[in-house]
Amino acid sequence: xxxxxxxxxxxxxxxxxxxxxxxxxxxxxxxxxxxxxxxxxxxxxxxxxxxxxxxxxxxxxxxxxxxxxxxxxxxxxxxxxxxxxxxxxxxxxxxxxxxxxxxxxxxxxxxxxxxxxxxxxxxxxxxxxxxxxxxxxxxxxxxxxxxxxxxxxxxxxxxxxxxxxxxxxxxxxxxxxxxxxxxxxxxxxxxxxxxxxxxxxxxxxxxxxxxxxxxxxxxxxxxxxxxxxxxxxxxxxxxxxxxxxxxxxxxxxxxxxxxxxxxxxxxxxxxxxxxxxxxxxxxxxxxxxxxxxxxxxxxxxxxxxxxxxxxxxxxxxxxxxxxxxxxxxxxxxxxxxxxxxxxxxxxxxxxxxxxxxxxxxxxxxxxxxxxxxxxxxxxxxxxxx
Numbered sequence: 001x002x003x004x005x006x007x008x009x010x011x012x013x014x015x016x017x018x019x020x021x022x023x024x025x026x027x028x029x030x031x032x033x034x035x036x037x038x039x040x041x042x043x044x045x046x047x048x049x050x051x052x053x054x055x056x057x058x059x060x061x062x063x064x065x066x067x068x069x070x071x072x073x074x075x076x077x078x079x080x081x082x083x084x085x086x087x088x089x090x091x092x093x094x095x096x097x098x099x100x101x102x103x104x105x106x107x108x109x110x111x112x113x114x115x116x117x118x119x120x121x122x123x124x125x126x127x128x129x130x131x132x133x134x135x136x137x138x139x140x141x142x143x144x145x146x147x148x149x150x151x152x153x154x155x156x157x158x159x160x161x162x163x164x165x166x167x168x169x170x171x172x173x174x175x176x177x178x179x180x181x182x183x184x185x186x187x188x189x190x191x192x193x194x195x196x197x198x199x200x201x202x203x204x205x206x207x208x209x210x211x212x213x214x215x216x217x218x219x220x221x222x223x224x225x226x227x228x229x230x231x232x233x234x235x236x237x238x239x240x241x242x243x244x245x246x247x248x249x250x251x252x253x254x255x256x257x258x259x260x261x262x263x264x265x266x267x268x269x270x271x272x273x274x275x276x277x278x279x280x281x282x283x284x285x286x287x288x289x290x291x292x293x294x295x296x297x298x299x300x301x302x303x304x305x306x307x308x309x310x311x312x313x314x315x316x317x318x319x320x321x322x323x324x325x326x327x328x329x330x331x332x333x334x335x336x337x338x339x340x341x342x343x344x345x346x347x348x349x350x351x352x353x354x355x356x357x358x359x360x361x362x363x364x365x366x367x368x369x370x371x372x373x374x375x376x377x378x379x380x381x382x383x384x385x
Contacts, residue, residue: 028338031250032261038251039258046255050325061325064252065205068317070245072206074238075313076171076214078150078164090162093290093299097166100286100307101144102177109141109278110134110185116274124266129328131190133271136332138185139318141278142178143311145170149302152309152344156301156351163302170306171211174314179203182318194322202321206314246313253316253334256325267328271335276343283308283347290358297358301351308347312337 039046052062117130125133145167153163179199186194222230254261261268286307290300312333319329 027247028250031247032254032338035251035254035256036258036261039255040262046258049252050256061252061320064249064320064325065317067245067249067252068206068313069210071242071249071313072210072317073214073217074235074242076210077218077235077238078167078214090299092293093162093295093303094166094169096286096289096293096295097303097306098169098173100282100289100303101170102173102181104285105144105278105282105307106138106142106181106185108281109274110138110189112274112278112281113137114189116270121270121273124270127191129264129267131192132323132328133267133332134190135186135192135194135323136315136319136327136329137271137275137278137336138189139182139322139329140275140310140312140315140333140336142181142185143174143314143318145306145309145311149306149309152305152348153302155348156305157298157355158302158305159296159298162299166302166306171207174207174311175203175211178207178314192323198322199318202318205321206317249313249316250334250337253320253325253330257331257334260326260328260331268331268335268338271332272339275332275336275339279308279339279343280347287351287354294359297351297355300358301348304351305344305347309340309344310336312340 049063050061113134117125117133118127122130149167150160150163152158153160179196179202183194183196183199186192218230221234225234283304287300287304290303295303315333315336316330319327319333323329
């Protein structure tokens with residue numbers, strides 16, 4: 001009996017975020033300080049950078065666009081379009097994820113943002129700013145899931161293959177639904193007019209082209225060097241580039257937003273409230289539906305995490321393209337970046353503590369520090385044995 005219990009005990013692997021991932025909120029805070037100080041102390045330089053656009057009045061800032069490409073293309077290289085063929089094997093979790101991300105999340109965000117910025121916060125936020133913040137939060141909610149989802153999935157023993165399918169399908173759907181949903185909801189929930197041509201240009205520039213480049217590079221490099229080299233040798237080399245590009249982008253945005261932030265710091269705190277509310281609402285709804293439908297925890301947890309996270313790189317780029325780098329909409333998307341890590345870690349904690357709610361299963365996790373595939377039984381299974 002003792003030997004049986006010993007064999008049933010799970011092989012525990014300590015799961016760690018790297019230095020950047022663990023303290024992302026700290027780095028974002030430092031970028032805010034550096035950017036705001038730069039905007040105040042070197043306004044001439046900041047204005048010169050701000051004036052660099054792809055054509056007068058295009059609102060596409062050249063330095064920010066280049067940096068965002070450096071962030072997005074490595075992420076798109078992780079998208080395995082071929083994995084979509086395996087969706088039919090276990091469709092329930094994916095259906096719930098898509099339902100939350102495209103039929104609930106953007107519409108609930110539009111309502112929550114309208115309620116808070118137009119009514120509950122009207123004493124502190126004027127109508128013009130309210131329109132901008134509504135637009136920014138809608139753009140943020142309409143861009144689901146990022147490469148960081150793979151980190152959160154790893155922390156909850158999520159099925160890495162299924163997480164890849166969920167992320168890949170969402171990225172492909174964004175090609176079709178992102179622009180219409182943003183245009184519809186921003187125009188409906190605010191008095192702002194959304195130039196649909198500019199919105200389509202943003203989708204082409206920050207989804208279609210990076211996805212095409214990433215897919216082509218992925219296929220070509222895997223065919224020459226194999227999947228193992230591509231995923232465990234090449235992709236990690238892009239991490240410093242992506243991190244530097246993200247931090248540099250944030251510094252520029254905060255520099256462009258220096259006057260807004262110093263003059264409206266209360267607004268930054270107020271913007272975070274509806275973002276946090278909709279994140280917890282959508283992740284809880286996704287997780288609850290997964291439990292109701294008896295979806296395995298290794299699928300349910302990543303589904304809840306995808307419902308909680310945002311493709312903030314795309315959101316920031318789109319807000320800048322539509323309304324400019326100094327706009328309230330851009331500020332709202334940046335606030336989403338600021339709260340991303342603590343929110344996601346709290347969702348991970350809830351998922352880990354409620355693992356026993358779900359059917360027992362063999363949980364497969366990948367430990368990147370050892371590059372070994374670890375197969376273990378869940379704690380719930382061990383208790384039953």
